[in-house]
Structure formats: structure tokens, C-alpha cells
Amino acid sequence: MRVSSLRLLALCAGLVSAENGINGWLRYAPLSDDKILQQGLDTLPSVIVTLNSTKTSPVYTAGKELQAGILGVIGESLNITHQTEPAAQSSSILVGTAAAYNAGYGTVDISKFAPDGFWLSIQKGSVKIVGQNERGALYGAFEYLSRISRGNFSDVDLISNPDAPIRWVNQWDNLDGSIERGYAGRSIFFWNGTVVQDLTRVAQYARLLASIRINAIVPNNVNANANSLNNENIEGLGRIADVLRPYGIQVGLSLNFASPQLLGGLSTFDPLEPSVVSWWTEKTALLYKRIPDLAGYLVKANSEGQPGPLTYNRTLADGANLFAKAVKPYGGVVLFRAFVYDHHADWNVWTNDRANAAVQFFKHLDGEFLDNIVVQIKYGAIDFQIREPANPLFANIPKTNKAIELQITQEYLGQQSHFVYIPPLWKEILDFDMRADSKPSLVRDIVAGRRYNNTLGGYAGVVNVGTNTSWLGHHLAMSNLYAYGLLAWDPTLSSEDLLHDWTRLTFGPDPVVLKTVSDISLATLPTYENYSGNLGIQTLTDILYTHFGPNPASQDNNGWGQWTRATATHIGMDRTVKNGTGNAGQYPPEVAAIFENIETTPDDLLLWFHHVPYTHRLKSGKTVIQHFYDAHYEGAKTAQTFPRQWEALRNKVDVERFTEVLFRLTYQAGHSIVWRDSINNFYHNLSRIDDEHGRVGNHPHRIEAERLSLKGYSLVKANPLETASNFTAVAVTATDGLGEAVIKLDDVKSGTYDVAFAYYDVIGGRAHYGAFLNGEPLLEWIGDLEDKLGHAFSNKIDGHSATRVTVKGVEIQKGDELKIIGVVDGIETAALDYVAIIPPGELD
Numbered sequence: 001m002r003v004s005s006l007r008l009l010a011l012c013a014g015l016v017s018a019e020n021g022i023n024g025w026l027r028y029a030p031l032s033d034d035k036i037l038q039q040g041l042d043t044l045p046s047v048i049v050t051l052n053s054t055k056t057s058p059v060y061t062a063g064k065e066l067q068a069g070i071l072g073v074i075g076e077s078l079n080i081t082h083q084t085e086p087a088a089q090s091s092s093i094l095v096g097t098a099a100a101y102n103a104g105y106g107t108v109d110i111s112k113f114a115p116d117g118f119w120l121s122i123q124k125g126s127v128k129i130v131g132q133n134e135r136g137a138l139y140g141a142f143e144y145l146s147r148i149s150r151g152n153f154s155d156v157d158l159i160s161n162p163d164a165p166i167r168w169v170n171q172w173d174n175l176d177g178s179i180e181r182g183y184a185g186r187s188i189f190f191w192n193g194t195v196v197q198d199l200t201r202v203a204q205y206a207r208l209l210a211s212i213r214i215n216a217i218v219p220n221n222v223n224a225n226a227n228s229l230n231n232e233n234i235e236g237l238g239r240i241a242d243v244l245r246p247y248g249i250q251v252g253l254s255l256n257f258a259s260p261q262l263l264g265g266l267s268t269f270d271p272l273e274p275s276v277v278s279w280w281t282e283k284t285a286l287l288y289k290r291i292p293d294l295a296g297y298l299v300k301a302n303s304e305g306q307p308g309p310l311t312y313n314r315t316l317a318d319g320a321n322l323f324a325k326a327v328k329p330y331g332g333v334v335l336f337r338a339f340v341y342d343h344h345a346d347w348n349v350w351t352n353d354r355a356n357a358a359v360q361f362f363k364h365l366d367g368e369f370l371d372n373i374v375v376q377i378k379y380g381a382i383d384f385q386i387r388e389p390a391n392p393l394f395a396n397i398p399k400t401n402k403a404i405e406l407q408i409t410q411e412y413l414g415q416q417s418h419f420v421y422i423p424p425l426w427k428e429i430l431d432f433d434m435r436a437d438s439k440p441s442l443v444r445d446i447v448a449g450r451r452y453n454n455t456l457g458g459y460a461g462v463v464n465v466g467t468n469t470s471w472l473g474h475h476l477a478m479s480n481l482y483a484y485g486l487l488a489w490d491p492t493l494s495s496e497d498l499l500h501d502w503t504r505l506t507f508g509p510d511p512v513v514l515k516t517v518s519d520i521s522l523a524t525l526p527t528y529e530n531y532s533g534n535l536g537i538q539t540l541t542d543i544l545y546t547h548f549g550p551n552p553a554s555q556d557n558n559g560w561g562q563w564t565r566a567t568a569t570h571i572g573m574d575r576t577v578k579n580g581t582g583n584a585g586q587y588p589p590e591v592a593a594i595f596e597n598i599e600t601t602p603d604d605l606l607l608w609f610h611h612v613p614y615t616h617r618l619k620s621g622k623t624v625i626q627h628f629y630d631a632h633y634e635g636a637k638t639a640q641t642f643p644r645q646w647e648a649l650r651n652k653v654d655v656e657r658f659t660e661v662l663f664r665l666t667y668q669a670g671h672s673i674v675w676r677d678s679i680n681n682f683y684h685n686l687s688r689i690d691d692e693h694g695r696v697g698n699h700p701h702r703i704e705a706e707r708l709s710l711k712g713y714s715l716v717k718a719n720p721l722e723t724a725s726n727f728t729a730v731a732v733t734a735t736d737g738l739g740e741a742v743i744k745l746d747d748v749k750s751g752t753y754d755v756a757f758a759y760y761d762v763i764g765g766r767a768h769y770g771a772f773l774n775g776e777p778l779l780e781w782i783g784d785l786e787d788k789l790g791h792a793f794s795n796k797i798d799g800h801s802a803t804r805v806t807v808k809g810v811e812i813q814k815g816d817e818l819k820i821i822g823v824v825d826g827i828e829t830a831a832l833d834y835v836a837i838i839p840p841g842e843l844d
């Protein structure tokens with residue numbers, strides 16, 4: 001058997017070595033199974049032939065990537081040649097465009113290709129990778145590498161074409177280097193108002209994106225700074241484009257609609273004003289001079305305070321067409337966001353509804369958008385909630401090109417401090433049938449352009465990677481990015497298969513790892529829905545601050561329109577035509593009829609469409625309120641299993657990623673209890689309806705902090721109140737910054753317990769805590785989650801900062817003394833909510 005020394009070295013370095021996640025799923029880890037390796041060696045071609053020797057060509061990149069991948073996976077170093085004469089040897093990996101291939105190597109039927117498509121043929125050691133274009137050839141190379149990385153050396157002959165031409169990622173990076181809704185450090189693109197000098201991370205990002213067949217990046221935030229278009233930044237964007245080009249990725253740019261005024265010094269930004277038109281024409285020419293392959297523009301106009309054409313009583317189509325005309329001569333496109341709504345809506349008006357806004361703003365303009373415009377539509381009518389019906393706009397503008405906007409960054413889904421594997425949610429939307437004109441009208445067929453015969457369309461994913469080597473903050477969350485790209489290519493792929501492939505590439509072939517990651521990941525979405533917001537009520541988070549922890553009251557009585565209309569007796573938005581906002585009527589008739597009728601509305605969208613008493617019976621037979629209670633208890637209970645399951649992978653996953661993932665899953669398990677109790681307490685207090693199982697407000701194993709003997713600590717209220725157990729917490733107020741809370745455990749039977757401490761970890765300080773049992777140290781911890789999770793929580797005592805730590809298996813004798821010492825740091829007051837002494841196997 002041939003086993004190269006390089007491979008042996010790599011094997012010895014093996015699994016236990018640290019990995020920081022920087023290579024994502026492109027690790028090219030050595031094959032560990034000797035039989036499979038032998039197959040690889042037996043079928044390995046002897047040389048890589050790339051049909052383009054220009055260093056900026058994606059075909060050239062494909063050659064380099066193949067060389068690195070084969071070296072990593074099989075341990076063999078293949079030479080690359082760029083010969084243009086047919087090779088004598090059949091045993092090669094040949095990679096190039098169809099044109100180059102047909103010019104001398106063989107014939108491939110070009111009519112079978114869509115733009116960016118590829119042909120991959122593996123026949124007994126001879127590999128042909130032929131792209132419709134250079135980018136397609138690179139995609140084919142990554143497909144080959146994915147197969148061998150997963151130990152699959154079977155022969156194959158396939159042509160793969162994208163479902164849609166637009167497969168973009170959006171980054172919401174600000175020029176100052178911060179990222180809106182980014183949870184993994186600072187921007188890899190910008191710093192201090194301009195583009196960073198060292199674009200190494202951008203190249204690494206491009207490599208990951210190319211491997212999942214993404215073809216464009218918009219690096220700057222949709223809430224765009226006009227300075228993005230100054231000369232320095234045009235040059236910077238040019239440098240970004242230069243780095244992306246070898247990966248077949250184009251750059252696009254978010255625009256600030258008022259740039260002619262803010263940057264150009266004009267007195268107006270009226271899209272029909274000739275001076276404004278020429279300003280944009282000239283800017284666009286400058287951009288294309290530096291970046292001839294600029295993909296185009298992304299525009300957020302008249303949304304959440306952003307300027308736009310409505311400022312001048314022009315239509316949104318007037319605004320979009322302005323840019324469409326400017327980029328048209330260069331082949332550019334305009335992605336125009338449909339996220340236009342009034343965020344000062346009057347909540348007292350029963351028929352007001354933010355979910356109606358997109359159709360109201362766009363429907364009458366159908367047919368007025370030029371053909372290089374794509375309207376970019378969020379999957380639901382509100383905003384990346386845990387559950388929303390598919391956005392009705394998809395079925396309301398047949399003559400307009402459409403793209404679906406999905407979110408990889410988990411803005412409303414736990415911000416990567418909780419893990420949610422999102423593809424099942426995306427699939428539900430993509431597979432949703434709008435039944436337009438009573439014909440099959442799947443959202444995925446609509447955005448691909450098939451259903452309405454649109455010439456353009458596709459996918460935009462908001463990713464927001466940052467400088468952290470894990471890219472997204474949570475190693476497991478990278479499966480979302482992986483699946484996003486491949487679903488944009490082929491939305492019929494299954495969430496389970498994508499997850500399986502990703503895990504195989506990211507953590508290796510161990511079946512225990514594969515099963516564990518799969519079990520955890522596939523449970524996360526229903527779990528998060530269970531403990532955040534049920535029955536279509538939305539993610540019940542704090543919408544007025546960071547969208548992270550629980551705060552159901554924040555949804556209502558403000559202009560943002562994420563209303564629940566919860567009262568003492570009823571809950572839910574009445575979106576019916578007969579008595580509500582009429583939103584159900586925005587869907588084509590067959591679907592409208594389903595949502596209009598409470599009997600046919602699925603339980604999980606009940607409160608999205610209907611205003612009902614808490615005692616309304618679901619199809620499951622439970623009342624709404626009892627379902628809330630049960631789901632929150634079930635969800636938090638399931639979340640406890642995640643760290644437990646992950647623990648089984650100790651020594652099966654490298655230490656660094658094992659530890660970081662364990663930390664986050666443990667955090668999630670603790671915070672899921674904060675969610676559970678806050679939401680349940682809120683609705684229990686509001687409805688005054690008790691939990692049939694007596695759990696809500698009743699915690700047999702808790703000792704409320706306010707009941708301990710306190711020194712230096714005083715009682716405080718959390719805001720909202722329900723984010724503290726029994727509505728009260730304690731915080732150190734002593735001037736020396738020292739607090740002490742003591743209890744004699746006279747009511748605890750001697751035995752072994754898990755001891756949980758619920759506390760508040762705010763940003764702006766790193767308080768120290770020490771817990772002692774009979775004077776012996778039990779646990780010491782620091783309020784430093786902002787460092788460990790790389791995530792800004794809150795500077796207040798609330799549902800974002802509330803968290804808990806647990807020590808397992810503590811021997812306690814009746815009458816033992818438990819003491820907690822808190823030391824203030826900065827604005828962090830070492831606040832405590834409760835201590836729970838929990839018998840093994842229980843949860844409180």
C-alpha cells in the first residue's frame with residue numbers, strides 16, 4: 001500500500017489537534033479509513049490539467065484547489081500543467097470551460113448547460129470537469145473535492161445547472177467595521193471608514209462561498225453610508241473585486257438613495273431630476289471603470305428611515321429604474337428590497353398591518369420595473385421570525401423578477417449564542433404552494449423565474465460573517481451557510497442530506513459524530529420555536545432593543561408593527577378579510593380561503609391570522625394558553641439534551657471546536673429556561689389562567705435570591721419584570737462593591753444535586769461570583785459572556801442578560817450553608833435571580 005509520509009504526518013496530527021474553524025467545510029482532512037484511501041489511491045489521476053493559465057481565472061484557482069485538496073485528503077502531490085494540446089495520458093483531472101474543452105479535448109453538448117453549470121465525469125481515474133463558464137468549472141472542481149473528501153470515489157457522469165441565476169450573499173457591514181446583526185467579531189471588509197488593507201480573510205470567505213456556488217457578494221450594509229461611493233472606497237471595492245474574481249464571485253454595492261445630496265452636494269436626490277440622473281450615471285461609470293464585472297446594486301429605500309423616491313412623491317419603480325438604467329449598459333442588475341413599511345403605524349387601528357405593506361407598496365407597480373431589476377423579498381411579510389407564512393408578495397407581482405431574502409445570521413433566532421439549523425424553515429417556505437390562478441405555484445418556482453417566466457431571479461442570503469475564525473460565532477451554525485448556497489443552486493435538496501454532507505466534511509466520518517450532530521441540529525428549529533414563540537405569534541423577543549432575549553410586551557403598543565394584540569383574554573393578529581386587516585386576502589384565492597377560515601388555518605399559524613381567546617382549542621385539543629406552557633416546557637427540556645449529546649463527542653472532535661460548541665450549547669440550555677419562564681410568567685400573569693400541570697410560577701427546587709440573607713445586596717426589578725423569577729432579583733448596591741447572600745439549607749434532604757445559579761451578565765463589566773458550600777469553594781465564575789460569546793447582550797437586568805450556570809453532582813447535607821459572594825465590576829452589579837437545588841434528572 002502506498003501511504004505517503006505526508007499523510008502519516010497528517011494522521012498523527014489527527015483529530016485531537018485544535019481546529020479553529022477557519023477552513024469551514026473545506027478542511028481536506030486526510031481519509032482515515034485505509035480501505036477507502038486505497039480506493040482513492042487506485043483511482044487517482046497522475047496530473048491536473050487546467051485549460052487556463054491566467055492566475056485570475058477561476059479555472060486556474062480550480063487547479064490549485066484540486067492540488068491542495070488531493071494532497072490533504074489522499075496525501076499525494078499532483079503536478080498542474082496548463083497545456084493546450086490534448087494530453088497523451090488519459091489519467092488526468094482536466095478542468096476548463098466548455099469552449100476550451102471543445103477546442104481540442106472532446107465535445108460536450110453546450111446546449112445542456114445553463115450559465116454557471118458544469119459537467120463532472122469520473123471514469124476509472126479519468127476526471128473531466130467542464131464548466132459552462134470559468135466559474136462553472138470551479139464549481140465542478142469543488143464538487144469533485146467534496147466527493148473525495150467524503151470518501152466517495154465512485155464513477156459519476158453528471159451535468160449540474162443552477163436553479164436560478166441570482167445566488168448572492170449580503171453582508172450588513174458598516175464602513176466603521178461594525179456589523180449590523182453580526183455575531184462573530186468585526187468586519188472582514190471595512191475598518192475606520194474604508195476597505196481594510198489586508199484582504200486575506202476576504203479571499204478565504206470567497207473560497208468558501210465559491211464552493212457552495214455563490215456568485216456575488218454585497219459587502220456593505222443595506223443601511224448604506226453614502227461614503228461607500230467616495231473615490232477611496234471605489235478603489236477599495238475594486239481591490240475587493242480583484243480578490244473575489246479568481247473565485248468567480250462578483251461584487252455588488254448597497255446604495256444610499258440620498259447619495260447625490262449627501263456625497264455629491266446636490267440640493268436634491270429626486271430620481272427624476274436630470275442632475276440626479278447624471279450624478280448616478282457618472283458614479284456608475286466610475287465604478288465600472290474600476291470594476292468591469294461589478295454585479296450591480298442593492299437598494300433599501302423608504303424603509304426604516306432610509307431615504308427613497310417616496311420622499312419626492314415618486315414611485316418605488318421610479319427609484320429602482322434610475323439605477324437599472326445606470327447599470328444596464330454594463331450588464332449590471334439591481335436588487336431592490338421589498339422591505340418597505342411604515343414603522344410609525346398606529347397600533348390602535350385594528351386594520352393596520354405591517355404584513356400588508358409589501359403588497360400595498362409593490363403590487364400596483366408590477367410591470368413598471370425594468371427587466372434588470374429583481375425585487376428582493378424577505379421570506380415572510382414581517383422580518384425573519386421563527387415562523388411566518390410565505391410572503392404574499394411572491395404571488396402578487398408576476399411581471400417582476402423576484403428573489404427571496406433568507407437570513408443565515410440568526411438575528412431573531414438566538415444570534416448564534418443559540419444554535420438553530422434553519423434549512424427546514426427555508427424549505428417550508430420554498431416548497432409552499434401559492435396556488436396562483438389555481439395552478440401549482442411553489443415559491444421556489446416563482447423565485448427561479450419558472451412560474452411566471454421571469455428572466456431573472458433567485459436568492460439573497462444575509463450572512464454577516466466576521467473576523468472570528470469560526471466565521472459566524474458558532475461552529476455548528478456554518479451548516480446554515482453551507483446549506484444556503486447549495487439550496488440556492490438546487491432547492492429540492494433535503495435539509496437532512498445537506499446537513500449530513502456538511503458534518504462529514506466539517507467533523508469527519510465517525511458515525512457517532514454524524515448521528516449526534518444530525519440529532520442536535522434537526523431538533524433545534526422546533527426547540528427554539530417551542531421556547532421562543534408558538535402558533536405563529538412570532539419570536540417573542542425584545543423588538544425595541546437587541547432582538548435576542550424574551551420580552552413579549554415589547555411587540556405591542558408601538559409603531560413597529562410586530563403586534564400580537566395580547567389582552568387579558570385574547571391574543572393574535574386578526575388578519576382575516578371579514579373582520580381583520582385583510583392580509584389573508586393578499587394570497588391567491590385557494591390559499592386565502594385556508595387562512596381566512598380559523599378551522600383550516602394550521603395550528604402553527606393560528607395566531608398569525610386570528611385573534612382568539614387563550615381558551616381557544618387547537619386541533620391538538622389543547623387550549624392556546626396550555627400549548628404555550630407545554631411548548632415552553634418541552635422546548636427548554638429538549639435544549640437541555642443538546643450539551644448532553646454533544647458531551648459524547650469528547651475525543652471525537654478536536655478540543656478547540658469541541659469546547660467552544662459545548663460552551664454555547666450549555667449557554668443555550670440555560671437561556672432556554674430564561675425564555676421558558678419569562679414567556680410563561682408573562683402570559684400567566686396576563687391571562688390569569690393556571691398551567692394544568694401546575695408548573696408555571698411554581699418552582700419547588702428554587703430559592704429566590706431575595707429570600708437569602710443579604711449583605712451588600714438589595715432587591716431589584718428586572719425589566720421586563722417577568723425576566724426575574726418571582727419577579728424580583730438582587731444586585732450589589734454596597735459602596736464597596738461587595739455583596740454576600742447566604743442560606744442554610746434546612747429544607748433540603750441530604751443527597752446529590754445539581755446546583756444552578758441564575759444571574760445577569762450585562763455588558764460594561766465583568767463581575768466576579770463565588771459560590772461556597774460550608775465555606776468550601778463550589779464554583780467561581782465571571783460575568784464575561786460578552787467575551788466568551790463574542791456577542792453584545794444588554795447593559796440592563798433583563799431577558800438578554802439573564803442566564804444561568806449549573807454545577808452537577810453536588811453532595812449536600814441537610815443544614816449545609818450555601819454562600820454566594822458577588823463583586824461589582826463597572827456597571828455589572830453581580831446581580832442574582834435564584835439558586836436551584838435540583839435532584840438529578842429533574843429540571844427547574
Ligand SMILES: *[C@@H]1O[C@H](CO)[C@@H](O)[C@H](O)[C@H]1NC(C)=O
Pocket residue numbers: 051052053054056057058097100134
Ligand atoms: C482564461 O482566463 C482569463 C481570466 O479569467 C479569461 O479572461 C480568458 O478568457 C480565459 N481564457 C480562456 C481560453 O478561457
Ligand SMILES: *[C@@H]1O[C@H](CO)[C@@H](O)[C@H](O)[C@H]1NC(C)=O
Pocket residue numbers: 079
Ligand atoms: C512534477 O513537477 C516537478 C517539478 O516541475 C518535476 O520534477 C516532477 O518530475 C513532476 N512530476 C511528475 C510526476 O510529472
Ligand SMILES: *[C@@H]1O[C@H](CO)[C@@H](O)[C@H](O)[C@H]1NC(C)=O
Pocket residue numbers: 152153154155156
Ligand atoms: C457516491 O457517489 C455516487 C455517485 O453520485 C452515489 O451514487 C453514491 O450513493 C455515493 N456513495 C456514498 C456512500 O455516498
Ligand SMILES: *[C@@H]1O[C@H](CO)[C@@H](O)[C@H](O)[C@H]1NC(C)=O
Pocket residue numbers: 192193
Ligand atoms: C481613521 O481615519 C481617519 C481619516 O478618516 C484618520 O484621520 C484616522 O487617523 C484613522 N484612524 C486610524 C486609527 O488610523
Ligand SMILES: *[C@@H]1O[C@H](CO)[C@@H](O)[C@H](O)[C@H]1NC(C)=O
Pocket residue numbers: 313
Ligand atoms: C403625488 O403623486 C400622485 C400621483 O402621481 C398625485 O396624485 C399627488 O397629487 C402627488 N402629491 C403631491 C404632494 O405631489
Ligand SMILES: *[C@@H]1O[C@H](CO)[C@@H](O)[C@H](O)[C@H]1NC(C)=O
Pocket residue numbers: 453455
Ligand atoms: C417567456 O418569455 C420569453 C421572453 O422572455 C418568451 O419568448 C416566451 O414566449 C415566454 N414563454 C411563456 C410561456 O410565456
Ligand SMILES: *[C@@H]1O[C@H](CO)[C@@H](O)[C@H](O)[C@H]1NC(C)=O
Pocket residue numbers: 185467468469470473660787788789790
Ligand atoms: C472567536 O470567538 C471566541 C468566542 O467564541 C473567542 O474565544 C476567540 O478569541 C475569538 N477568536 C478570534 C480570532 O476573534
Ligand SMILES: *[C@@H]1O[C@H](CO)[C@@H](O)[C@H](O)[C@H]1NC(C)=O
Pocket residue numbers: 350574579580611
Ligand atoms: C372583530 O374586530 C373587532 C375590532 O374591530 C374586535 O374587537 C373583535 O374581537 C373582532 N371579532 C372577532 C370575532 O374576531
Ligand SMILES: *[C@@H]1O[C@H](CO)[C@@H](O)[C@H](O)[C@H]1NC(C)=O
Pocket residue numbers: 523526527530630631632634635636638
Ligand atoms: C415542542 O412542543 C410540542 C408541544 O408541547 C411538543 O409536542 C414537541 O415534542 C416539542 N418539540 C420539541 C423539539 O421540543
Ligand SMILES: *[C@@H]1O[C@H](CO)[C@@H](O)[C@H](O)[C@H]1NC(C)=O
Pocket residue numbers: 568682685686721722727
Ligand atoms: C401583570 O399584569 C398586569 C396587567 O394585567 C400588569 O399591570 C402587571 O404589571 C403584571 N405584573 C407583572 C409582574 O408582570
Ligand SMILES: *[C@@H]1O[C@H](CO)[C@@H](O)[C@H](O)[C@H]1NC(C)=O
Pocket residue numbers: 704707726
Ligand atoms: C414571591 O414573592 C412574593 C412577594 O412578592 C412572596 O410573598 C413569595 O413568598 C415569593 N415566593 C417565593 C417562592 O419566594
